[in-house]
Amino acid sequence: MASLTALDASNRNIRELEGLDSATNLTRLNLVDNRLSSLSITTHIPALQERGVEVLFDKPPTPDFDGDGAIDFADFLLFVAQFGFSEDDEGYEARFDLDGDGIIGFGDFLIFANAFGK
Secondary structure (H helix, E strand, C coil): CCCCCEEECCCCCCCCCCCHHHCCCCCEEECCCCCCCHHHHHHHHHHHHHCCCEEECCCCCCCCCCCCCCCCHHHHHHHHHHCCCECCCCCCCHHHCCCCCCECCHHHHHHHHHHCCC
């Protein structure tokens, strides 16, 4: 791992990034098309970026489901219509799975509730 300078890990079903701290010479990391965990996005990626690693990854989903710039009741109604779906269900939309665990459930609701009104 110490000799690794670039890693293309796109579309590899990666959720967690533990272990990359031993890739001390890493300068570029491609994580596009992976369902990264919240911990990976909020902790591991910033730590890599602080070391100077260029990290490419998908922007995490936003609770502003209708794209109007506000997280409000209209977004809540869209969210409720998806609540309980999992990635194996027909009609599942990943943009409502805010915590990226494959299920639109209570964890996603907590993320939504925290952002409501912003």
